Amino acid sequence: MSNQDLVLLDQTDGTAGTSGTARASGSADCCPGLLTAPLDEVQAAELAKVFKALGDPVRLRLLSMIASRAGGEVCVCDLTPAFDLSQPTVSHHLKLLRQAGLIDCERRGTWVYYWLVPEMTDRLAAILTRPTGAPAPDGAAS
Amino acid sequence: MSNQDLVLLDQTDGTAGTSGTARASGSADCCPGLLTAPLDEVQAAELAKVFKALGDPVRLRLLSMIASRAGGEVCVCDLTPAFDLSQPTVSHHLKLLRQAGLIDCERRGTWVYYWLVPEMTDRLAAILTRPTGAPAPDGAAS
Numbered sequence: 001m002s003n004q005d006l007v008l009l010d011q012t013d014g015t016a017g018t019s020g021t022a023r024a025s026g027s028a029d030c031c032p033g034l035l036t037a038p039l040d041e042v043q044a045a046e047l048a049k050v051f052k053a054l055g056d057p058v059r060l061r062l063l064s065m066i067a068s069r070a071g072g073e074v075c076v077c078d079l080t081p082a083f084d085l086s087q088p089t090v091s092h093h094l095k096l097l098r099q100a101g102l103i104d105c106e107r108r109g110t111w112v113y114y115w116l117v118p119e120m121t122d123r124l125a126a127i128l129t130r131p132t133g134a135p136a137p138d139g140a141a142s
Numbered sequence: 143m144s145n146q147d148l149v150l151l152d153q154t155d156g157t158a159g160t161s162g163t164a165r166a167s168g169s170a171d172c173c174p175g176l177l178t179a180p181l182d183e184v185q186a187a188e189l190a191k192v193f194k195a196l197g198d199p200v201r202l203r204l205l206s207m208i209a210s211r212a213g214g215e216v217c218v219c220d221l222t223p224a225f226d227l228s229q230p231t232v233s234h235h236l237k238l239l240r241q242a243g244l245i246d247c248e249r250r251g252t253w254v255y256y257w258l259v260p261e262m263t264d265r266l267a268a269i270l271t272r273p274t275g276a277p278a279p280d281g282a283a284s
Contacts, residue, residue: 033206033210034202034205034206034209034263035206035209035210035258035260035263036209036210037206037210038203038206038207038210038224039202039203039206040203041199041203044199044200044202044203044206045199047196047199047202048196048197048198048199048201048202049197051193051194051196051197051202052193052194052197052198053197054189054190054193054196054197055190055191055193055194055195055196055197056190056194057183057186057187057189057190058186059190060176060181060186060189060190060193061180061181061182061183061186063176064175064176064177064179064180064181064186065180067176067177067178068175068177068178068179068180082180116177118177118272121176121177121270121271121272122270122271122272124266124270125267125268125270125271126267128263128264128266128267128270129263129264129267130260130263130264
């Protein structure tokens with residue numbers, strides 16, 4: 001395994017070192033493991049950005065509308081009418097979801113189309129899933 | 143000092159059920175399904191509180207320290223030294239995690255002991271899990 005495994009949840013980390021433990025990697029079978037070992041500061045900072053993006057009711061509704069759309073993508077013109085908010089405000093929330101890696105988008109003509117990035121929600125689900133087997137692996141000295 | 147007015151995901155058992163829409167309720171077999179259907183405003187508001195609690199690096203580290211502790215509970219006296227923060231600040235973060243239903247605690251003599259509420263992380267994991275049968279990203283199996 002190379003240091004290329006250190007694909008971060010976000011790409012804003014400029015101080016990645018080699019001293020950390022296993023990091024949030026881009027591969028779906030690896031995750032920091034919120035419930036299995038203490039997160040280090042870098043892991044926690046990256047993960048917090050994503051959860052912070054989810055910590056708003058409008059953004060959660062937008063994400064659920066995008067994720068549950070049959071066909072996989074939604075025009076922003078179909079999202080805005082669901083909210084009592086201006087289109088710039090809705091677009092701002094969408095931008096925060098996109099910056100967190102939860103959705104992606106593409107402009108086509110007049111409109112922007114959004115879709116879920118399922119790798120990110122998969123990763124969050126894995127991070128929040130208790131390890132199978134023993135309820136509390138007896139790894140830590142207490 | 144306590145924000146008992148917060149309606150938490152965990153505490154809606156006694157009051158939910160008046161609307162026809164499935165709520166993020168205390169029943170373990172039900173979840174709003176972030177990825178399967180648009181959330182309504184009530185669901186989104188409740189869920190956002192929990193994700194907001196997770197949207198902070200210190201709180202994520204605290205949660206991971208508590209959740210991964212063999213034996214299942216941690217004295218606050220073992221949490222504080224891991225941070226360059228005052229004990230009141232650490233306690234404030236712990237209070238926010240507790241209000242979100244992610245951890246619970248008990249005072250015993252001088253110290254307060256914390257433990258994970260796995261039902262809440264289970265619920266979040268379920269909410270973020272794609273329904274079976276959904277296409278996997280990149281054609282990745284499982």
